[in-house]
Amino acid sequence: NNLFCDAGSEYGGPQCGIQSSSKILIKGGTVVNAHHQQIADVYVEDGIVVAVQPNINVGDDVKVLDATGKFVMPGGIDPHTHLAMEFMGSETIDDFFSGQAAALAGGTTMHIDFVIPINGSLTAGFEAYEKKAKNSCMDYGFHMAITKWDEVVSDEMEVMVKEKGINSFKFFMAYKGSFMINDELLIEGFKRCKSLGALAMVHAENGDAVFEGQKRMIELGITGPEGHALSRPPLLEGEATTRAIRLAEFVNTPLYVVHVMSMDAMEEIAKARKAGQRVIGEPVVSGLVLDDSWLWHSDFVTAAKYVMSPPIRASGHNKALQAALATGILQLVGTDHCAFNSTQKAFGIDDFRKIPNGVNGIEERMHLVWDTMVESGQISVTDYVRLTSTEWGRLK
Ligand SMILES: NC(=O)NCCC(=O)O
Numbered sequence: 001n002n003l004f005c006d007a008g009s010e011y012g013g014p015q016c017g018i019q020s021s022s023k024i025l026i027k028g029g030t031v032v033n034a035h036h037q038q039i040a041d042v043y044v045e046d047g048i049v050v051a052v053q054p055n056i057n058v059g060d061d062v063k064v065l066d067a068t069g070k071f072v073m074p075g076g077i078d079p080h081t082h083l084a085m086e087f088m089g090s091e092t093i094d095d096f097f098s099g100q101a102a103a104l105a106g107g108t109t110m111h112i113d114f115v116i117p118i119n120g121s122l123t124a125g126f127e128a129y130e131k132k133a134k135n136s137c138m139d140y141g142f143h144m145a146i147t148k149w150d151e152v153v154s155d156e157m158e159v160m161v162k163e164k165g166i167n168s169f170k171f172f173m174a175y176k177g178s179f180m181i182n183d184e185l186l187i188e189g190f191k192r193c194k195s196l197g198a199l200a201m202v203h204a205e206n207g208d209a210v211f212e213g214q215k216r217m218i219e220l221g222i223t224g225p226e227g228h229a230l231s232r233p234p235l236l237e238g239e240a241t242t243r244a245i246r247l248a249e250f251v252n253t254p255l256y257v258v259h260v261m262s263m264d265a266m267e268e269i270a271k272a273r274k275a276g277q278r279v280i281g282e283p284v285v286s287g288l289v290l291d292d293s294w295l296w297h298s299d300f301v302t303a304a305k306y307v308m309s310p311p312i313r314a315s316g317h318n319k320a321l322q323a324a325l326a327t328g329i330l331q332l333v334g335t336d337h338c339a340f341n342s343t344q345k346a347f348g349i350d351d352f353r354k355i356p357n358g359v360n361g362i363e364e365r366m367h368l369v370w371d372t373m374v375e376s377g378q379i380s381v382t383d384y385v386r387l388t389s390t391e392w393g394r395l396k
């Protein structure tokens, strides 16, 4: 714990909740936000940015950091994480502390995690996540999943929005037999989001068809990690994405599509946005920089690391997603950080359906987006700040 709590103490910063007065001047850097960049000083008092302007003069009680030749930008906000998540018979290996420590090491200073209800109860889920988040060492927020529907859940959504500060709700169209909801629930949920002014989010894959695809693979004797990709092709992501988009249009409420992994889904989002519908698309770093060749690796331990849903796609989807991000079809980058170790992944050594789904990324996101998108000239530094940090705040 202390390693991270002490990390900022040199600058008089807060030490894991112990607030002490601090004054810092970050001098002479290129200050970047989502709209503009200029050489300026940044004056920070007790963790709050008080002034941004050239040549700020300060007294001896202020710690001065020379940022000449460097960029000074907001910390990253990861809009999609799963820390301490119970999933597929296991719990993610990163809890709030270790996941956040990794995030901080990589330049992300806030994340939004998904509260998973307990037996459908939002209240019980929220209380559990409040406990899980007790060992936090950075800012975080919550979205919430909706996994069943009745009057109680509908009322609890209002409590979450009005009293608990949660105003984004995710509906899983996949994971048949666990989180998956049907279209009736999706419509009810969208209607409730609309009436509460909350944002509806979807994990868009056709869970029934995935189930059928998995059966087909097993019948063909394909039990390794490659079966994961083969059983849930881009087609099924595209189908669910367009269905969710059309139902959101029917209800007339905005829609946020999490982890857009394929051209198929991205093109549905592009069409809807072009038609004027309020649809937000979130690619994740794994989908932007990797391809599915890893899932065919002969070593199970290596291949299983890359099992997530929707799957990492064949080469070409990644470049198309990058282009969509650069041209404004997709809006912001998450990670879907949901890390399992090799012992946990080995639950599926004989059957890919049992490999816990999820990959890492919370530490790597900022530098991977920089390397892939800025260094290649696809986006500007201001775009970088928008896609990795400020856009989530603007949406909310
Ligand atoms: N994506 C994934 O494979 N694991 C996390 C749960 C989810 O977001 O679907």
Ligand SMILES: [Zn+2]
Binding pocket: 080, 081, 082, 258, 336, 338
């Ligand atoms: Zn997720």
